Amino acid sequence: MDKSTIAQEEDPQLNEKTVKVKQRSSSDRKSVLDFRKYTKQIWLAGLGAFSRAEEEGNKLFDSLVQVGEELESKTSEIADQTVEKVSEKAKESVTDTKDKVEKLIDSSVHHSLNRIGLVTLKDVQYLERLILQLHEKVDLLSAELDKKQPESTKKSQ
Numbered sequence: 001m002d003k004s005t006i007a008q009e010e011d012p013q014l015n016e017k018t019v020k021v022k023q024r025s026s027s028d029r030k031s032v033l034d035f036r037k038y039t040k041q042i043w044l045a046g047l048g049a050f051s052r053a054e055e056e057g058n059k060l061f062d063s064l065v066q067v068g069e070e071l072e073s074k075t076s077e078i079a080d081q082t083v084e085k086v087s088e089k090a091k092e093s094v095t096d097t098k099d100k101v102e103k104l105i106d107s108s109v110h111h112s113l114n115r116i117g118l119v120t121l122k123d124v125q126y127l128e129r130l131i132l133q134l135h136e137k138v139d140l141l142s143a144e145l146d147k148k149q150p151e152s153t154k155k156s157q
Helices: 003-008 012-116 121-156
Strands: none
Touching: none
8 A cells, every 4th residue: 555545544634635635636727728728719709809800990991981082072072162152252342342442532532633623534524525415506506507597598589
């Protein structure tokens, strides 16, 4: 007999301890094996997740790029239209303001020239219209006079 067997027969507590140690070492071995197994499964799951994320990530990325291009196209068109509308309104506003300023300046200049006694273009144009009207009236009177003179010369003869 071996010494450990003799010692176990002599001391029953020692026997229980040996059985527990053996049980522990086999359960420790099993838990170490389970831990390695789970660790490997976790590693493999991580690799699988990485691979799937890479595949689907590229698809998702391409999809997001396409949506971004469409959105940029739409917003670019809207921005161009908005800029065009604002430009047109600005041009109209500038034109209106320019016209108002020109009228104010013309009025002020005309008033100033009249105050110092100088003739303006408007004054000359007004006088020209009056002269033309007067000329027309003179021509009418002259024509009437010519009609009456031959009658009076015929009567006097």
